[in-house]
Amino acid sequence: MIRDYRSFLVINPFGIGDCLFSTPLLQCLRSRYPSARIYFLCNKKCYPVMSGHPLVEKAFVYERDEFVAAWNKSIFTWLSKAAGFISEIRRERIEVCLDLSLNTQYGFYAYLAGIPNRLGLDYKKRCFFLNKKKLIDGFLGRHVADFYLSVVEFLGLETGQYPMSVGIDARDRDWARGWLQASGIGAAQTIVGIAPCGGDSFGPNACIRRWPAEYYSSLISHLRSTYDAAVLVFAGPRESEDVAGIIRASGEKEGVYDLSSVTLGQTIALISHCTLFIGNDTGALRFADALQKKLIAFYGPADDNVYGPYPPDPVRKIVLRSDVECSPCYRNFRLPVCAHDRACMRNIPVETACAAVKKALEDRS
Numbered sequence: 001m002i003r004d005y006r007s008f009l010v011i012n013p014f015g016i017g018d019c020l021f022s023t024p025l026l027q028c029l030r031s032r033y034p035s036a037r038i039y040f041l042c043n044k045k046c047y048p049v050m051s052g053h054p055l056v057e058k059a060f061v062y063e064r065d066e067f068v069a070a071w072n073k074s075i076f077t078w079l080s081k082a083a084g085f086i087s088e089i090r091r092e093r094i095e096v097c098l099d100l101s102l103n104t105q106y107g108f109y110a111y112l113a114g115i116p117n118r119l120g121l122d123y124k125k126r127c128f129f130l131n132k133k134k135l136i137d138g139f140l141g142r143h144v145a146d147f148y149l150s151v152v153e154f155l156g157l158e159t160g161q162y163p164m165s166v167g168i169d170a171r172d173r174d175w176a177r178g179w180l181q182a183s184g185i186g187a188a189q190t191i192v193g194i195a196p197c198g199g200d201s202f203g204p205n206a207c208i209r210r211w212p213a214e215y216y217s218s219l220i221s222h223l224r225s226t227y228d229a230a231v232l233v234f235a236g237p238r239e240s241e242d243v244a245g246i247i248r249a250s251g252e253k254e255g256v257y258d259l260s261s262v263t264l265g266q267t268i269a270l271i272s273h274c275t276l277f278i279g280n281d282t283g284a285l286r287f288a289d290a291l292q293k294k295l296i297a298f299y300g301p302a303d304d305n306v307y308g309p310y311p312p313d314p315v316r317k318i319v320l321r322s323d324v325e326c327s328p329c330y331r332n333f334r335l336p337v338c339a340h341d342r343a344c345m346r347n348i349p350v351e352t353a354c355a356a357v358k359k360a361l362e363d364r365s
Contacts, residue, residue, distance in 0.1 A: 003155075003156075004033070005033060005036060005095045005096050005117075005155075006033075006035075006036050006037065006095060007036060007037040007038075007039070007092065007093065007094045007095050007096070008029055008033070008036060008037070008038050008039065008094065008095070008096045008097075008098060009039045009040070009041060009060075009089065009092075009094045009096070009097045009098070009110065009115060010022055010025060010026065010029075010038065010039070010040050010041070010098045010100065011040075011041040011097065011098065011099045011100055011101050011106045011110070011120075012040070012041070012042055012046075012100045012101065012148075013041065013042060013043050013062055013064070013101050013103075013106065014043075014101075015043075015045070015046070015283065016045065016046055016049060016264075016283030016286060017281075017282070017283050017286045017307070018100075018144065019040075019042055019046045019049060019050055020049075020164050020166060020283075020286040020287070020289075020290055021143075021144045021145040021148060021164065021286075021310065022040075022100060022145075022148050023053065023055075023162075023164045023165045023166070023290065024145050024148070024149055024161070024162035024163065024164060024310070025098065025100075025145075025148045025149050025151065025152065025162075026038055026040075026053070026055045026056070026165070027055070027162035027163070027165060028149060028152050028157065028159065028160065028162055029055075029152070030055050031162075032152075032155075032157055037057040037092070037094075038055055038056055038057055039056065039057055039058050039059070039060065039089075039092060039094060040053070040056045040058075040059045040060070041059070041060045041061075041062055041089075041106070042059060042060075042061065042062075043061065043062065043063055043064070044061050044063045044066075047059055047061050048263070048264045048265055049166065049264055049268070052167040052168075052169050052265065053165070053166065053167045054165070054167045055165070058092070060085070060088060060089060062085065062106075062109075066081070067081060067082070082109075085109070086109055086112045086113050089109070089110075089113035089115075090112075090113045090114050093114075094113070094115050095115070095116065095117060096115065096117040096118075096119065096155070097110040097115040097117065097118045097119065097120070098119055098120060098151050098152075099118060099119065099120030099121070099127065099130060100120060100121060100148050100151070101120070102121055102122070102123035102126065102127070102136075103123075103126055103127070104126045104127060104128055104129070107120065107127050107128065107129035107130045108128075108129045110129065111129045116131075117131060117132075118130045118131050118132075119131065119132045119133070119151055119154040119155070120132075120133055120134070120151055121133065121134050121136050121147060121148075121150075121151065122134060122135045122136065123136055123137075123138065132154045134150060134151065134153075134154075137332070138331065138332035138333065139306050139307075139332075140306065140331065140332070141306075142305070142306070143305065143306055143307075143308070143310055143311075144306055144307060144310075145164070145310045145311075146159070149161075149162070161311050163290070163292070163310075163311065164286065164289055164290040164310055165290050166268055166287055166290040166291065167268075168265075168268055168269050168272060169265050169269075171265075172263070172265035172266050172268065172269040173269050173272075175266055175269060176266060176269035176270045176272070176273060179266075179270070180270075180273060183230075183257065185230045189228070189229070189230050190227050190228070190229040190230070190275050190276075190361065191229065191230045191232065191273055191274045191275050191276075192223050192227075192229045192230070192231050192232070192274060192275060192276045192277070192278065192357075193232045193234060193270070193271050193274040193276070193277040193278070193279070193284070193288060193293075194216065194219075194220070194231060194232065194233050194234065194277075194278050194279060195233075195234045195235065195277070195278070195279030195280060195282045195284035195285055196210065196211070196213060196216040196233065196235065196242070196243070196246055196279070196280065197210065197235040197236065197239040197242050197243065197280070197282070198210070198235070198236075198239075198279070198280050198281070198282025198283065198284065198285075205335055205338075207342070208300070208301055208335070208338055208342055208345075209280055209281055209282075209300065209301060209302070209345075210280050210298075210345065211280055211298040211345050211348060211353075212342075212345065212346055213242065213245065213246050213249070214249060215348075215350050215353070216246050216250075217246050217247075217249035217250040217251075218250070218350045219278070219350055219353055219354065219357075220233075220246070220247070220250040220252060220256055221250050221251060221252060222350075222354050222357070223357065224250075224252050224255050224256070226354075227357075227361060228255070229255070229275075230255055230257070231252075231255060231256045231257065232257050232259055232270060232274065233246065233247060233256065233257060233258055233259060233260070234259050234260070234262075234267055234270075234271070234279075234284045235259070235260040236260065237260055237261055239260055240258070240260040240261065243258050243260045244258060267284060267287065268287050268291070271284065271287050271288050271291055271293065272291050274288065274293055275293075275294070275361070276293065276294045276295075276296070276357070276360050276361060277293045277294070277295050277296075278295075278296040278297075278353070278357070279295075279296075279297060279298070280297075280298050281297065281298070281299055281302050281304075281307060281308075285297055285309075289309045289310065289317070292316070293316075294316050294317075294360045295309055295316065295317040295318065296318045296320065296353065296356045296357065296360060297309060297317065297318070297319050297320065298320050298321070298345065298348060298353075299319055299320070299321045299328070300321060300322070300324075300327050300328070300342065300344030300345040300348075301327065301328055301329050301330045301335060301338075301344065302328055302330045303328040303330070303331075304319045304321065304328075315363070318356045318359065318360060320348050320352060320353060320356060321344065321348065322343070322344050322345075322346075322347035322348050323347075324340070324343050324344040324347060326339075326340060326343075326344070327344035328344075329344075
Protein backbone atom coordinates (compact mmCIF):
# COMPACT_ATOMS: atom_id res chain seq x y z
CA MET A 1 0.00 0.00 0.00
CA ILE A 2 1.37 3.41 -1.00
CA ARG A 3 1.06 5.97 1.78
CA ASP A 4 -0.37 9.40 0.97
CA TYR A 5 2.26 11.93 2.04
CA ARG A 6 1.42 15.61 2.09
CA SER A 7 4.86 17.25 1.85
CA PHE A 8 8.29 16.56 0.38
CA LEU A 9 11.70 18.22 0.44
CA VAL A 10 14.03 17.49 -2.48
CA ILE A 11 17.68 18.35 -1.76
CA ASN A 12 20.13 19.07 -4.56
CA PRO A 13 22.95 21.50 -3.68
CA PHE A 14 24.78 21.19 -7.02
CA GLY A 15 24.68 23.31 -10.19
CA ILE A 16 21.86 24.35 -12.46
CA GLY A 17 22.18 21.24 -14.63
CA ASP A 18 21.84 18.91 -11.66
CA CYS A 19 18.85 20.82 -10.31
CA LEU A 20 17.12 20.55 -13.67
CA PHE A 21 17.96 16.84 -13.74
CA SER A 22 15.93 16.72 -10.49
CA THR A 23 12.79 18.06 -12.17
CA PRO A 24 11.67 14.68 -13.58
CA LEU A 25 11.60 13.57 -9.94
CA LEU A 26 9.38 16.56 -9.12
CA GLN A 27 7.09 15.58 -12.00
CA CYS A 28 6.90 12.02 -10.69
CA LEU A 29 5.98 13.20 -7.19
CA ARG A 30 3.31 15.53 -8.53
CA SER A 31 1.77 12.78 -10.70
CA ARG A 32 1.30 10.53 -7.65
CA TYR A 33 0.70 13.20 -4.99
CA PRO A 34 -1.27 15.93 -6.84
CA SER A 35 -2.05 17.98 -3.73
CA ALA A 36 1.26 17.55 -1.87
CA ARG A 37 3.55 20.50 -1.11
CA ILE A 38 6.97 20.09 -2.73
CA TYR A 39 9.94 22.04 -1.36
CA PHE A 40 13.45 22.27 -2.81
CA LEU A 41 16.83 22.95 -1.22
CA CYS A 42 19.53 24.35 -3.51
CA ASN A 43 22.44 26.76 -3.60
CA LYS A 44 22.11 30.52 -4.13
CA LYS A 45 22.90 30.44 -7.85
CA CYS A 46 20.11 27.93 -8.53
CA TYR A 47 17.57 29.62 -6.26
CA PRO A 48 16.03 31.91 -8.94
CA VAL A 49 15.45 28.87 -11.16
CA MET A 50 14.06 26.49 -8.53
CA SER A 51 12.04 29.03 -6.53
CA GLY A 52 10.21 29.89 -9.76
CA HIS A 53 9.55 26.31 -10.76
CA PRO A 54 5.80 25.68 -11.09
CA LEU A 55 5.97 22.50 -8.98
CA VAL A 56 7.96 24.02 -6.09
CA GLU A 57 6.03 25.47 -3.16
CA LYS A 58 9.12 27.10 -1.68
CA ALA A 59 12.89 26.87 -2.15
CA PHE A 60 15.44 26.98 0.66
CA VAL A 61 18.99 28.21 0.11
CA TYR A 62 22.07 26.53 1.52
CA GLU A 63 25.20 28.38 0.44
CA ARG A 64 28.24 26.52 1.73
CA ASP A 65 30.57 29.52 1.52
CA GLU A 66 28.29 31.54 3.78
CA PHE A 67 28.29 28.79 6.40
CA VAL A 68 32.08 28.51 6.18
CA ALA A 69 32.39 32.29 6.61
CA ALA A 70 30.10 32.13 9.66
CA TRP A 71 32.24 29.31 11.14
CA ASN A 72 35.44 31.29 10.54
CA LYS A 73 33.93 34.25 12.34
CA SER A 74 32.93 32.27 15.42
CA ILE A 75 31.19 29.08 16.40
CA PHE A 76 28.32 31.14 17.83
CA THR A 77 27.81 32.90 14.49
CA TRP A 78 27.69 29.52 12.78
CA LEU A 79 25.27 28.09 15.35
CA SER A 80 22.97 31.07 14.94
CA LYS A 81 22.99 30.75 11.16
CA ALA A 82 22.46 26.97 11.25
CA ALA A 83 19.63 27.31 13.78
CA GLY A 84 17.84 29.86 11.60
CA PHE A 85 18.26 27.67 8.52
CA ILE A 86 16.94 24.55 10.25
CA SER A 87 14.04 26.43 11.86
CA GLU A 88 12.93 27.72 8.47
CA ILE A 89 12.61 24.14 7.23
CA ARG A 90 11.10 22.81 10.47
CA ARG A 91 8.25 25.34 10.29
CA GLU A 92 6.92 23.64 7.17
CA ARG A 93 6.42 20.28 8.96
CA ILE A 94 7.76 18.31 6.01
CA GLU A 95 7.10 14.56 6.03
CA VAL A 96 9.58 13.19 3.47
CA CYS A 97 13.07 14.24 2.44
CA LEU A 98 14.57 13.02 -0.85
CA ASP A 99 18.29 13.72 -0.49
CA LEU A 100 20.29 13.82 -3.76
CA SER A 101 23.35 15.50 -2.23
CA LEU A 102 25.49 12.33 -1.83
CA ASN A 103 26.76 13.88 1.41
CA THR A 104 26.32 13.65 5.17
CA GLN A 105 25.37 17.14 6.26
CA TYR A 106 22.11 17.53 4.36
CA GLY A 107 20.57 14.41 5.86
CA PHE A 108 21.69 15.70 9.26
CA TYR A 109 19.94 19.02 8.64
CA ALA A 110 16.79 17.13 7.59
CA TYR A 111 17.01 15.10 10.80
CA LEU A 112 17.35 18.26 12.91
CA ALA A 113 14.44 19.82 10.98
CA GLY A 114 12.23 16.96 12.19
CA ILE A 115 11.66 15.27 8.84
CA PRO A 116 10.82 11.67 9.81
CA ASN A 117 11.28 9.95 6.43
CA ARG A 118 14.72 10.61 4.96
CA LEU A 119 15.44 8.82 1.67
CA GLY A 120 18.23 9.24 -0.83
CA LEU A 121 21.34 8.20 -2.70
CA ASP A 122 24.36 7.14 -0.68
CA TYR A 123 27.80 7.64 -2.19
CA LYS A 124 30.74 6.00 -0.36
CA LYS A 125 28.48 5.32 2.65
CA ARG A 126 28.49 8.98 3.64
CA CYS A 127 24.78 9.43 4.26
CA PHE A 128 24.45 8.28 7.88
CA PHE A 129 21.24 10.16 8.64
CA LEU A 130 19.04 8.67 5.94
CA ASN A 131 16.42 6.06 6.93
CA LYS A 132 16.53 4.41 3.51
CA LYS A 133 19.36 4.80 1.06
CA LYS A 134 20.46 3.46 -2.29
CA LEU A 135 24.21 2.84 -2.31
CA ILE A 136 25.87 3.99 -5.54
CA ASP A 137 29.45 4.03 -6.81
CA GLY A 138 28.92 7.22 -8.79
CA PHE A 139 26.85 8.20 -11.80
CA LEU A 140 27.74 5.47 -14.27
CA GLY A 141 25.77 3.39 -16.75
CA ARG A 142 22.59 5.47 -16.84
CA HIS A 143 21.47 9.07 -16.78
CA VAL A 144 21.78 11.21 -13.65
CA ALA A 145 18.04 11.98 -13.87
CA ASP A 146 17.32 8.25 -13.70
CA PHE A 147 19.48 7.92 -10.60
CA TYR A 148 17.52 10.75 -9.01
CA LEU A 149 14.20 9.24 -10.06
CA SER A 150 15.14 5.88 -8.56
CA VAL A 151 14.73 7.33 -5.04
CA VAL A 152 10.93 7.23 -5.43
CA GLU A 153 11.14 3.43 -5.32
CA PHE A 154 11.40 3.81 -1.54
CA LEU A 155 7.89 5.30 -1.69
CA GLY A 156 6.61 2.27 -3.56
CA LEU A 157 6.37 4.18 -6.84
CA GLU A 158 7.46 3.17 -10.31
CA THR A 159 10.00 5.58 -11.74
CA GLY A 160 8.78 5.82 -15.33
CA GLN A 161 10.27 8.55 -17.50
CA TYR A 162 9.39 12.21 -17.13
CA PRO A 163 10.73 15.24 -19.01
CA MET A 164 12.74 18.04 -17.46
CA SER A 165 10.86 21.25 -16.79
CA VAL A 166 11.47 24.89 -15.89
CA GLY A 167 9.26 27.86 -15.08
CA ILE A 168 9.18 31.30 -16.71
CA ASP A 169 8.32 34.28 -14.53
CA ALA A 170 5.65 36.55 -16.05
CA ARG A 171 7.89 39.62 -15.71
CA ASP A 172 10.75 37.85 -17.49
CA ARG A 173 8.37 36.70 -20.21
CA ASP A 174 7.22 40.29 -20.77
CA TRP A 175 10.81 41.54 -20.72
CA ALA A 176 11.83 38.99 -23.38
CA ARG A 177 8.97 40.00 -25.67
CA GLY A 178 9.92 43.64 -25.28
CA TRP A 179 13.62 42.95 -25.90
CA LEU A 180 12.89 41.01 -29.09
CA GLN A 181 10.63 43.77 -30.36
CA ALA A 182 13.19 46.49 -29.53
CA SER A 183 15.91 44.46 -31.26
CA GLY A 184 13.82 44.18 -34.42
CA ILE A 185 13.56 40.38 -34.23
CA GLY A 186 10.24 39.29 -35.70
CA ALA A 187 8.21 36.24 -34.74
CA ALA A 188 8.77 34.68 -38.17
CA GLN A 189 12.56 35.00 -38.05
CA THR A 190 14.73 32.00 -37.26
CA ILE A 191 16.20 32.55 -33.79
CA VAL A 192 19.18 30.44 -32.77
CA GLY A 193 20.49 30.45 -29.21
CA ILE A 194 24.15 29.63 -28.60
CA ALA A 195 25.95 28.82 -25.33
CA PRO A 196 29.68 28.81 -26.24
CA CYS A 197 31.09 29.01 -22.72
CA GLY A 198 30.01 27.40 -19.45
CA GLY A 199 31.43 24.43 -17.60
CA ASP A 200 31.66 26.09 -14.18
CA SER A 201 31.42 22.74 -12.38
CA PHE A 202 34.85 21.88 -13.83
CA GLY A 203 36.31 24.96 -12.12
CA PRO A 204 39.61 26.14 -13.65
CA ASN A 205 39.31 23.34 -16.24
CA ALA A 206 36.04 24.71 -17.65
CA CYS A 207 37.61 25.24 -21.08
CA ILE A 208 37.98 21.46 -21.48
CA ARG A 209 34.21 21.25 -21.77
CA ARG A 210 33.95 23.82 -24.57
CA TRP A 211 33.83 23.42 -28.33
CA PRO A 212 36.59 25.79 -29.58
CA ALA A 213 35.71 29.48 -29.67
CA GLU A 214 36.89 29.91 -33.27
CA TYR A 215 34.54 27.10 -34.33
CA TYR A 216 31.62 28.97 -32.78
CA SER A 217 32.66 32.11 -34.68
CA SER A 218 32.55 30.19 -37.96
CA LEU A 219 29.20 28.65 -37.06
CA ILE A 220 27.73 32.08 -36.31
CA SER A 221 28.83 33.29 -39.76
CA HIS A 222 27.17 30.24 -41.31
CA LEU A 223 23.91 30.84 -39.41
CA ARG A 224 23.81 34.46 -40.56
CA SER A 225 24.74 33.90 -44.21
CA THR A 226 22.71 30.74 -44.80
CA TYR A 227 19.59 31.26 -42.68
CA ASP A 228 19.60 34.99 -41.89
CA ALA A 229 19.16 33.83 -38.30
CA ALA A 230 19.10 36.10 -35.29
CA VAL A 231 21.85 34.62 -33.11
CA LEU A 232 21.50 35.04 -29.34
CA VAL A 233 24.76 34.31 -27.52
CA PHE A 234 24.23 33.32 -23.87
CA ALA A 235 26.91 33.23 -21.18
CA GLY A 236 27.59 34.30 -17.63
CA PRO A 237 28.76 37.84 -16.76
CA ARG A 238 32.29 36.56 -16.09
CA GLU A 239 32.40 35.26 -19.67
CA SER A 240 31.50 38.53 -21.40
CA GLU A 241 35.02 38.95 -22.82
CA ASP A 242 34.89 35.44 -24.27
CA VAL A 243 31.55 36.21 -25.91
CA ALA A 244 32.79 39.53 -27.30
CA GLY A 245 35.81 37.76 -28.82
CA ILE A 246 33.66 35.05 -30.43
CA ILE A 247 31.28 37.61 -31.97
CA ARG A 248 34.13 39.83 -33.14
CA ALA A 249 35.91 36.89 -34.81
CA SER A 250 32.70 35.94 -36.64
CA GLY A 251 32.92 39.17 -38.61
CA GLU A 252 29.18 39.75 -38.22
CA LYS A 253 28.24 43.38 -37.58
CA GLU A 254 24.55 42.85 -36.97
CA GLY A 255 22.07 40.10 -36.10
CA VAL A 256 24.27 38.67 -33.32
CA TYR A 257 23.49 39.60 -29.72
CA ASP A 258 25.67 39.37 -26.62
CA LEU A 259 23.40 38.30 -23.73
CA SER A 260 26.06 37.69 -21.10
CA SER A 261 24.61 40.43 -18.87
CA VAL A 262 21.01 39.22 -18.60
CA THR A 263 19.60 37.40 -15.56
CA LEU A 264 18.87 33.68 -15.38
CA GLY A 265 15.15 34.37 -15.59
CA GLN A 266 15.61 36.56 -18.66
CA THR A 267 17.83 33.88 -20.21
CA ILE A 268 15.11 31.27 -19.78
CA ALA A 269 12.47 33.60 -21.23
CA LEU A 270 14.58 34.39 -24.32
CA ILE A 271 15.46 30.73 -24.89
CA SER A 272 11.73 29.99 -24.98
CA HIS A 273 11.62 32.00 -28.26
CA CYS A 274 14.49 30.12 -29.92
CA THR A 275 13.91 27.91 -32.94
CA LEU A 276 17.12 25.99 -32.23
CA PHE A 277 19.64 25.95 -29.40
CA ILE A 278 23.32 25.04 -29.80
CA GLY A 279 25.76 24.71 -26.94
CA ASN A 280 28.25 23.02 -24.72
CA ASP A 281 27.28 20.93 -21.70
CA THR A 282 25.92 23.92 -19.74
CA GLY A 283 22.98 25.12 -17.69
CA ALA A 284 21.66 27.10 -20.67
CA LEU A 285 21.53 23.90 -22.71
CA ARG A 286 19.45 22.34 -19.91
CA PHE A 287 17.04 25.28 -20.03
CA ALA A 288 16.55 24.72 -23.75
CA ASP A 289 16.03 21.01 -23.21
CA ALA A 290 13.47 21.64 -20.46
CA LEU A 291 11.69 24.07 -22.80
CA GLN A 292 11.45 21.32 -25.46
CA LYS A 293 13.65 23.15 -27.96
CA LYS A 294 15.55 21.51 -30.79
CA LEU A 295 19.12 21.00 -29.59
CA ILE A 296 22.61 20.52 -30.92
CA ALA A 297 24.93 19.68 -28.03
CA PHE A 298 28.71 19.21 -27.97
CA TYR A 299 30.09 16.56 -25.62
CA GLY A 300 33.65 15.42 -24.94
CA PRO A 301 34.91 14.81 -21.39
CA ALA A 302 31.44 14.00 -20.00
CA ASP A 303 29.35 11.01 -21.06
CA ASP A 304 26.18 12.25 -22.77
CA ASN A 305 24.45 8.99 -21.78
CA VAL A 306 24.87 10.15 -18.16
CA TYR A 307 24.92 13.96 -18.39
CA GLY A 308 23.35 14.63 -21.78
CA PRO A 309 19.91 15.85 -22.85
CA TYR A 310 17.09 14.05 -21.07
CA PRO A 311 15.24 11.99 -22.01
CA PRO A 312 17.15 11.02 -25.18
CA ASP A 313 15.39 11.96 -28.40
CA PRO A 314 17.39 11.61 -31.64
CA VAL A 315 14.82 13.67 -33.58
CA ARG A 316 14.74 16.77 -31.36
CA LYS A 317 18.21 16.45 -29.80
CA ILE A 318 21.44 15.99 -31.75
CA VAL A 319 24.53 15.16 -29.69
CA LEU A 320 27.88 15.70 -31.41
CA ARG A 321 31.04 14.06 -30.12
CA SER A 322 34.23 12.78 -31.72
CA ASP A 323 35.56 9.27 -31.80
CA VAL A 324 38.48 9.77 -29.40
CA GLU A 325 39.58 6.78 -27.39
CA CYS A 326 39.99 8.67 -24.11
CA SER A 327 36.52 10.24 -24.24
CA PRO A 328 34.55 10.36 -22.01
CA CYS A 329 37.15 10.80 -19.27
CA TYR A 330 35.04 12.41 -16.52
CA ARG A 331 34.06 9.62 -14.12
CA ASN A 332 33.09 9.46 -10.45
CA PHE A 333 33.26 13.25 -10.20
CA ARG A 334 36.91 13.33 -11.24
CA LEU A 335 38.45 14.92 -14.31
CA PRO A 336 41.95 13.73 -15.23
CA VAL A 337 44.53 16.08 -16.70
CA CYS A 338 43.98 16.29 -20.46
CA ALA A 339 47.07 15.06 -22.32
CA HIS A 340 45.56 15.54 -25.78
CA ASP A 341 44.81 19.28 -25.93
CA ARG A 342 41.02 18.80 -25.87
CA ALA A 343 41.06 16.55 -28.93
CA CYS A 344 37.57 15.27 -28.07
CA MET A 345 36.15 18.76 -28.67
CA ARG A 346 38.52 20.01 -31.36
CA ASN A 347 37.84 16.93 -33.49
CA ILE A 348 34.19 17.87 -33.98
CA PRO A 349 34.42 19.83 -37.28
CA VAL A 350 32.45 22.99 -38.00
CA GLU A 351 31.14 21.20 -41.12
CA THR A 352 29.58 18.52 -38.91
CA ALA A 353 27.86 21.19 -36.82
CA CYS A 354 26.61 22.95 -39.98
CA ALA A 355 25.15 19.67 -41.26
CA ALA A 356 23.41 19.18 -37.90
CA VAL A 357 21.98 22.71 -38.15
CA LYS A 358 20.64 21.94 -41.62
CA LYS A 359 19.00 18.77 -40.36
CA ALA A 360 17.49 20.50 -37.32
CA LEU A 361 16.14 23.54 -39.16
CA GLU A 362 14.82 21.68 -42.16
CA ASP A 363 13.20 18.88 -40.17
CA ARG A 364 9.71 20.17 -39.38
CA SER A 365 8.61 17.14 -37.35
